[in-house]
Amino acid sequence: MKSESRLLIGAMVMLGFAASALVVIPYVQVANVAPTSGMKPYTSTELRGREQYISNGCLYCHSQQPRAASLAPDAKRGWGRASVAGDYAFDTPHLLGTMRTGPDLLNIGARQPSVQWHLGHLYQPRAYVPGSIMPSYPYLFVIKAQAEPGDVVVHLPEGNAPAGKVVVATPEAQELVSYLLSLDRTHTVREQES
Amino acid sequence: MSTSVILASAFVLSFVALLVFIWSQRHGLFSRDSTGANVIFGAEEIGRAEEPAVTSTAAHALQQQVNRASGKIAAPASASDLRTRAAADESSTPVVFFMFCAAFAWLLVATAAGLLASYKLHEPDFLTQHAWLTFGRVRTLHLNAVAYGWAPMAGLGIAMFVLPRLLGRPLLGGGFAMLGAALWNAALISGLASIAVGINDGLEWLEIPWQIDVLFVAGGLLVAVPLVLTLAKRKVEHLYVSVWYMACALFWFPVMFVVANIPGLHRGVEQATMNWWFGHNVLGLFYTPLALAAVYYFLPKVIGRPVQSYNLSLLGFWGLAFFYGQVGGHHLIGGPVPAWLITLSIVQSMMMVLPVIAFTVNQYQTLEGYLSALRYSPTLRFIGLGGLMYTASSLQGSFEALRSVNAVTHFTHYTVGHSHLGLYAFVTLVFFGAMYFIVPRVTRREWPYPRLIAAHFWLSSIGVAIYVIALCVGGWLQGEAMLDAGKPFMDSVSVTLPYLKARTVGGALMGLGHLVFATHFACMIFNLGPRRIGATLLGEAPAGAP
Numbered sequence: 001m002k003s004e005s006r007l008l009i010g011a012m013v014m015l016g017f018a019a020s021a022l023v024v025i026p027y028v029q030v031a032n033v034a035p036t037s038g039m040k041p042y043t044s045t046e047l048r049g050r051e052q053y054i055s056n057g058c059l060y061c062h063s064q065q066p067r068a069a070s071l072a073p074d075a076k077r078g079w080g081r082a083s084v085a086g087d088y089a090f091d092t093p094h095l096l097g098t099m100r101t102g103p104d105l106l107n108i109g110a111r112q113p114s115v116q117w118h119l120g121h122l123y124q125p126r127a128y129v130p131g132s133i134m135p136s137y138p139y140l141f142v143i144k145a146q147a148e149p150g151d152v153v154v155h156l157p158e159g160n161a162p163a164g165k166v167v168v169a170t171p172e173a174q175e176l177v178s179y180l181l182s183l184d185r186t187h188t189v190r191e192q193e194s
Numbered sequence: 195m196s197t198s199v200i201l202a203s204a205f206v207l208s209f210v211a212l213l214v215f216i217w218s219q220r221h222g223l224f225s226r227d228s229t230g231a232n233v234i235f236g237a238e239e240i241g242r243a244e245e246p247a248v249t250s251t252a253a254h255a256l257q258q259q260v261n262r263a264s265g266k267i268a269a270p271a272s273a274s275d276l277r278t279r280a281a282a283d284e285s286s287t288p289v290v291f292f293m294f295c296a297a298f299a300w301l302l303v304a305t306a307a308g309l310l311a312s313y314k315l316h317e318p319d320f321l322t323q324h325a326w327l328t329f330g331r332v333r334t335l336h337l338n339a340v341a342y343g344w345a346p347m348a349g350l351g352i353a354m355f356v357l358p359r360l361l362g363r364p365l366l367g368g369g370f371a372m373l374g375a376a377l378w379n380a381a382l383i384s385g386l387a388s389i390a391v392g393i394n395d396g397l398e399w400l401e402i403p404w405q406i407d408v409l410f411v412a413g414g415l416l417v418a419v420p421l422v423l424t425l426a427k428r429k430v431e432h433l434y435v436s437v438w439y440m441a442c443a444l445f446w447f448p449v450m451f452v453v454a455n456i457p458g459l460h461r462g463v464e465q466a467t468m469n470w471w472f473g474h475n476v477l478g479l480f481y482t483p484l485a486l487a488a489v490y491y492f493l494p495k496v497i498g499r500p501v502q503s504y505n506l507s508l509l510g511f512w513g514l515a516f517f518y519g520q521v522g523g524h525h526l527i528g529g530p531v532p533a534w535l536i537t538l539s540i541v542q543s544m545m546m547v548l549p550v551i552a553f554t555v556n557q558y559q560t561l562e563g564y565l566s567a568l569r570y571s572p573t574l575r576f577i578g579l580g581g582l583m584y585t586a587s588s589l590q591g592s593f594e595a596l597r598s599v600n601a602v603t604h605f606t607h608y609t610v611g612h613s614h615l616g617l618y619a620f621v622t623l624v625f626f627g628a629m630y631f632i633v634p635r636v637t638r639r640e641w642p643y644p645r646l647i648a649a650h651f652w653l654s655s656i657g658v659a660i661y662v663i664a665l666c667v668g669g670w671l672q673g674e675a676m677l678d679a680g681k682p683f684m685d686s687v688s689v690t691l692p693y694l695k696a697r698t699v700g701g702a703l704m705g706l707g708h709l710v711f712a713t714h715f716a717c718m719i720f721n722l723g724p725r726r727i728g729a730t731l732l733g734e735a736p737a738g739a740p
Contacts, residue, residue, distance in 0.1 A: 057330015
């Protein structure tokens, strides 16, 4: 090899092949796909909760892409049908995830619609799921001697709240839960979309 | 026209194009003539070992091993060749030293963050009061400190050292690279701080906010300036294969980084495919070529024997460039992405076996008969093991992309084990080896405590062995449990616990190795420890050369 320009042009052509396969063609094919029927854009509270989901790194342990029955028993675990591109029409950035240290969350809002469960579970996951290795998030809560008007008090299972105190959810915790509850892609998918 | 027809024709077309391309680049691909491999040596220098990482006594023993293996006594290198090389080394010293100092700092930061994240995964109530110490952020700090701190600073520092040697002249415009590296590190400090306070772009490998990414791009471009200037004024006719890898890595990375970080362009599922196009290519088209360039330079240099099948190494280069770029889609197998894309990525993942075999055969042929040199040369030991792990991690990766294997391993700790086999056991060990070679040239003294090098080697290699084996076994069991609909999800969590603890042990050993290495480096800088006479600086350099 005697010519550096031929080398670099060749190298860029190679990268161009890769970029057209993995970036350009998908952009043409799915970037502007229509939302699946029945989906609504996120509310501003839910979007702020989504920011909490990102900033606390939830996506590193939870995927948001149930797989088809031919590949994995995701549906049997109650995680929902295999997702399609239209399910993510409102998702920027995408949060598909790569790990299932914890369960898939694309339909957690349908599977567990209780605000109190989610708040308590964020405060101390092991109070609800023995053996869970999810971190607890005490910094999303305030411990008070007494609840004040307007406070959202978390009702924890016996023995998990600090003695004589109440656990109050911060706005961040409430927003995060409202995002989790919005995760519901159980509406049916038309044949041509699947 | 159906997608499969488009896919098949695109594939055939590009494959033919690749073959024609390689042919046009290099007539006589399989000829035995490979004078190009000799350009890293001076006239008559083949057969002469260069290993600055050892004491002069050990260097003598190494040379004897090399003489025995090659069956002849090597002639001393010519004075003019040594002078050229000494001038090349001297020209790159400031920028290499700066980048290595940064690399050491980021290595320690990344180790601390990684260890904490690993520990938290089996002790989830440890240090939970502060948002910046939560698992999700510490883990991300670890990844970014490795991905944008340790790996590029070490890899680019090595490239800056090797380029002037390979181009036969002093480095031009080293000051630009220095400024670039400073900008780069400033960007990384702000990037990590923003992740710690919870501001991030939400994409794996691309967490640092795009506003800060602008600084990375500026820094990266400045680092590439000396490459371009020195290439333009080079004194050698033939560009050695290491130059290909380094030059292309330096051009590939900025393009990928810019495309991936354009704000507001990528959306939904397309953003996911782009995410893994970047996430996998930053490994395959940035760290891997930088590390392979180091293997192709230092391995033959240390034992004084040219690469045995030089043409094969060129095949390996173009194979990597073509196939690796398209493998990223295997991160989305089973996901909501077009089926043709997954198939393409699986096919190209398997095709990666070709360049990997080309590299492996080459490494084997070059080292054949010279294995005893491993005992005497720390550089060779780190790089030899690292090269072997390139083969291991690439083959593992290829098979991991198969649907049947992927169904089990996807979404599990197996992937994390695999990534550490690649980025640590391969890339990082190779960088360690190259740094043991380079630092004595930069600081102009030899490593004061040879035993610390041995301790570092064993701590790192045993540590990463425990790490990778534990996570691959644990991850496989986790995946099997998850596929069994009869088992509750929590079974897939509890089965991994002993392996996660083993991973912390392995990680702690690796971390101890890094402390040893950093301490040793500090001894070099601050002139501590015994100072031996007769350091092996540039072999028997005659008067006039340092």
